[in-house]
Amino acid sequence: MADVETSVVEPLKRTALFSTHASLHAKFGPFGGWELPIYYSSILQEHQAVRTAVGVFDVSHLGHLEVAGSQAESQLQQLFTQDLTRLAAGRAIYSPMLTPEGAILDEMILYRLASDRFRVVVNAANGDKVLAWVAGHLHAPVLVQDFREKFGTLAVQGPKAVRLVERLAAEPLAHVLRYSVRSGAIAGKVALLARTGYTGEDGFELFVAVEDLKPVWNALLKAGQTDGIQPIGLGARDTLRLEAGLPLGGTDLDEKTTPLEAGLEWAVAWDKGPFIGREALERQRQQGIARRLVGFRLKAAGIPRTGCPIFRQGQPIGRVTSGTFLPTVGQAIGMGYVPPGAADPGAAIAIQIHGHEVPAEVVKLPFYRRAK
Secondary structure, three states: OOOOOOOOOOOOEOOOOHHHHHHOOOEEEEEOOEEEEEEOOOHHHHHHHHHHOOEEEEOOOOEEEEEEOOOHHHHHOOOEOOOHHHOOOOEEEEEEEEOOOOOEEEEEEEEEEEOOEEEEEEOHHHHHHHHHHHHHHOOOOOEEEEOOOOEEEEEEEOOOHHHHHHHHHOOOOOOOOOOEEEEEEEOOEEEEEEOOOOOOOOEEEEEEEHHHHHHHHHHHHHHOHHHOOEEEOHHHHHHHHHHOOOOOEOOOEOOOOOOOOOOOHHHOOOOOOOOOOHHHHHHHHHHOOOOEEEEEEEOOOOOOOOOOEEEEOOEEEEEEEEEEEEOOOOEEEEEEEEOHHHOOOOOEEEEEEOOEEEEEEEEOOOOOOOOO
16 A cells, blocks of 8 residues: 655644633634634624724734844844834834845834843744744844743724723823833733734733733723723734735735835835845845735725735736725725836726626725824
């Protein structure tokens, strides 16, 4: 009998709050190697809760790496497109990390906790890849620590989020700037309080020890009852970030995409020194890009989905990377890559849905911007 080749399917990982989510009747699904709550009540209801009141997300699938040492800044400077010398202690910055070919290995937020210490929060599916990349390019005296099994993240987002976190932190936080981070406590547990998020709303991301996730989660839901708080799943997190025009790693961004194509040139510090991928990016900037990520809205009935072909004048020109019907803006919208000649707002395109071309137009991102 011939040998039969079999493949081993790795079991999905679960956050420390899995049983808590199950008790709230969460509907689960796979994402980035994890089994995560997709929704508890409904994606629409949870989306609206974040836009109008407050929601809490368990995003502990995000990876935490810490880089420390007297040369941490100078060595990390080679790995990121942003200029870390301009990042003061207590501040955060969004930055892609590139391959030598200028493509996006991952995009992440770096938090400078001290002059010689950084916390790097990476996308779930890329944790191993980023850890290996960082560890392979940094050397002593810099120390790289993998905190993925030690820390989790709870995101509290919405118009009432800051006041809720203030009550549980027992300290004023309204003055804390966006993209800032500070040490503190939440519900009596030690935490890093970061005024960041991925929804287009105000709020905080709370980095706490894994063993403290459950008491902090429960305290947030209890204290937020009068604010209309709801637990929020991955489904609403996706519709919220899409409305806010935020690209998703692995969907809108990958290792075949450069920051220039993705509209992320603002995250490239051209006036800093060398970094991995810089030469390739400079060549592309000189030669021009062949495609660009744009937002679009449908002008007739239909729901665009990832992978739908994009047409112009009857010819295929690209594919949808993200798309759905968005509750707040009340439209079917999406993002995708098209040639530069079709990338200007107002350009007429069509999205092929179930074999039919549905008229659409390119629009300026974001689709939704919260009131200041």
